[in-house]
Amino acid sequence: MNKFGIEKAEYQSDKKILSDLTKSRRDSLRKSSATPEGKTLEVYIDTIFYNPNDKIVFLSITKKENQYAMNDAGISYSGECYIGIKNAESKTIKILDRLKYSSTSDKIDGFNRVKKSNRNIYLTEMEFIDNRFNINDNRFWTSKVWNKK
Numbered sequence: 001m002n003k004f005g006i007e008k009a010e011y012q013s014d015k016k017i018l019s020d021l022t023k024s025r026r027d028s029l030r031k032s033s034a035t036p037e038g039k040t041l042e043v044y045i046d047t048i049f050y051n052p053n054d055k056i057v058f059l060s061i062t063k064k065e066n067q068y069a070m071n072d073a074g075i076s077y078s079g080e081c082y083i084g085i086k087n088a089e090s091k092t093i094k095i096l097d098r099l100k101y102s103s104t105s106d107k108i109d110g111f112n113r114v115k116k117s118n119r120n121i122y123l124t125e126m127e128f129i130d131n132r133f134n135i136n137d138n139r140f141w142t143s144k145v146w147n148k149k
Helices: 008-032 110-123 138-142
Strands: 040-050 055-065 075-086 093-098 103-105
Touching: 008 040, 008 055, 008 075, 008 093, 040 075, 040 110, 055 110, 075 110, 103 110
Parallel strands: none
Antiparallel strands: 040 055, 055 075, 075 093, 075 103
16 A cells, blocks of 8 residues: 655645646647547646655546437546646646546536546456556556556
8 A cells, every 4th residue: 555645735726736737638639639528617626646656646527518418418527547747846637648547427416426437447356367466555666557658
């Protein structure tokens, strides 16, 4: 289990920064796509994991417009996991990459479905895939996801 601690105020600040960075990243990808998805309405940062070597991993849930959603609001949710680097001195954060697995839902309770699914994938199921570790496992921080970064 990862035991690197961080102050609550800094954690809240990081959640805001990561939310803004993720929204900006998603919007730029959406604009360059041949079949753009709906507008990003909000990005919620569910959990951030920190490492003493400036590495971070975070789970996010994006709320977006979806004209094909199976609900009256036309909203869908997408859960993802990102890796990044946080400069300890300047407190700046850079997103390096989005990890492979994600979850989506356009149901009325889509937010909670995606949150549960995302946590299940990255905190429980990853250990069952060859050469992968759950993000709450210390071995994750030296795993191959960081090799090309």
